[in-house]
Amino acid sequence: MRGAASLLVVDDDARVRTVVCWQLEAEGYDVHEAADGYAAWAGIERHRPDLVVLDLSLPGLSGLDLLRRLRAAGDVTPVVVLSGRDGEGDRITGLDLGADDYLVKPFSPGELAARVRSVLRRTVGRDPSGRGATDGQAPRPPATGGGAARLRIDHGTREVEVDGEPVPLTAKEFDLVAFLHAHPRQVFTRAQLLEHVWASSHGWQSEATVTEHVHRLRHKLGPGHLVTVRGVGYRSGP
Missing domain, CATH: 1.10.10.10 (Winged helix-like DNA-binding domain superfamily/Winged helix DNA-binding domain)
Known part of the structure; x- marks a missing residue:
C-alpha cells in the first residue's frame, strides 16, 4: 500500500504555483513543482508523479510540446492542463494531445482539486488519500525505496x-x-x-x-x- 498520491505542478508564475501547491497539499497530496518545461521533464523522470498539473505557456519547452513529448514516449501519466489560453482551439489541441482535463485561468483552487481527484480516480484507480486502488486495478509501485533517508x-x-x-x-x-x-x-x-x-x-x-x-x-x-x-x-x- 503506498502513501499519498504524488503530483507535479508546472507553472512559470511562482504565485500560481504557491496557490496550487498549497491547495493540493491541504488535500493530502505529496506535491513537487517546476517552473519551466525542461525542469518539468526532469521532474517527471525523477519523481514519477501520479499526475501533472501543467501550464501551457512555459519558457523553453512549452506545455503543449512537453505533453506531446510525453505521449510520443508512451508516458501515460495523467495531465490536467491549467492555462490562461481559453480559446476552443487550444482546449481541443491539448485534449487531442492526451490531456485528461483542461481548466482555464483564472480558476478556483477548490475546483482544480476536485478535477485532480476525478482524474486520479478514473486513470490511476486510486482514491485521493492514496489508500489504494478503488476500481480493481493494482496501485502503481513506489518510485523509490521505502522509508525516509536518515x-x-x-x-x-x-x-x-x-x-x-x-x-x-x-x-x-x-x-x-x-x-x-x-x-x-x-x-x-x-x-x-x-x-x-x-x-x-x-x-x-x-x-x-x-x-x-x-x-x-x-x-x-x-x-x-x-x-x-x-x-x-x-x-x-x-
Missing part, C-alpha cells in the same frame, strides 16, 4: 546531512527543519511557524512563505522528513 541536524554547525551527504540549506530553511524536528510529531499551523521561525505574527510575512520553504526543503531533503497534516499544517516525519 536525517542528521547539527545545531552547532548549522549543517544538515541526509544519509551522510551534506545538504546545503539557506539560514531560514535550516531554522524551519530544525524547529520541526525539535518538536517531533507536533503539528504546527503556518501562522504558528511564522511566529516561531520567522518571529513574525503581524503580517509582514505571508503564510505562503512557509509553504514555499517547505516545498524547497522537500526537494532538497527528499520525502518523509516534512509531513503535511491535511487542513492543519506541518510536522516532522516519519
